[in-house]
Amino acid sequence: MNDRRARLYSGHLFVLILAALWLAFLTTGRAQEQTTRQTADQQTQRLLAARCAVCHSTDLIQQQRLPRDRWEATVKKMVHWGAQLDATEEAMLVAYLATYxxxxAGPVVAPPAAPRSGEEPGAAPNQPGVPARGAALYKHNCLPCHGEAGRGGMGPKLARNPILSQEDRFRATVRQGRGAMPPWGDVLRPQEIVDIRAWLTTIPD
Incomplete structure (x- = not known):
């Protein structure tokens, strides 16, 4: 009888252990899924600021309540008008906007931007600017407003602009924004800003 009770107890204990392990697995999986979603949302928010807030305030965008097909059409229209988005970025924006x-949808509190590991927002980079990197960064982030080769457009001409001789002022303007220009401190790392400036200084008259 005692052996039977011991076996029964062991069986119950085994079932409880399995249940606890399964619950822990589910909880961990959900936590990882939530973390992944938050990271994706933060990346898309930076994309929204970089590609959309150039022409619209993020508040204006977040006031809209559109079905997915309307968001798809809106993003396509943005690309047609010159927004620098590749196919992956388009899909990210549509998914984010259609979800929230x-x-x-009710009022939405956007997740905070992901911190830049090892970098203070206004920290001076340790390396000199690399023009080749700056050229690619400029094309992807700055060209829609400041034009080809920094010749100007919606935004002012940057080629041979006196601000290029004032590195701290240039960095502060890009990070914090100025006038109609939105802040880019959550989009561009300090080193990337210096790379862009390095490339702009190479543009001839």
Whole structure:
């Protein structure tokens, strides 16, 4: 009888252990899924600031409540008008906007931007600017407003602009924004800003 009770107890204990392990597995999986979603949302928010807030305030965008097909059409229209988005970025924006700003959505508190590991927001980079990197960064981030080769457009001409001789002022302007220009401190790392400036200084008259 005692052996039977011991076996029964062991069986119950085994089932409880399995249940606890399964619950821990589910909890961990959900936590990882939530972390992944938060990271994706933060990346998309930076993309929204970099590609959309140039022409619209993020508040204006977040006031909209559109179904997915309307968001798809809106993003396509942005690309047609010159927004620098590749296919992956388009899909990220549409998914984010359709998830949080659909017709039945209530007020949304956007997740905070992901911190830049090892970098203070205004920290001076340790390396000199690399023009080749700056050229690619400029094309992807600055060209829609400041034009080809920094010749100007919606934004002022940057080629041979006196601000290029004032590195601290240039960095502060890019990070914090100025006038109609939105802040880019959450989009561009300090080193990337210096790379862009390095490339701009190479543009001839």
């Amino acid at each position: 700003f659909h017709p039945e």
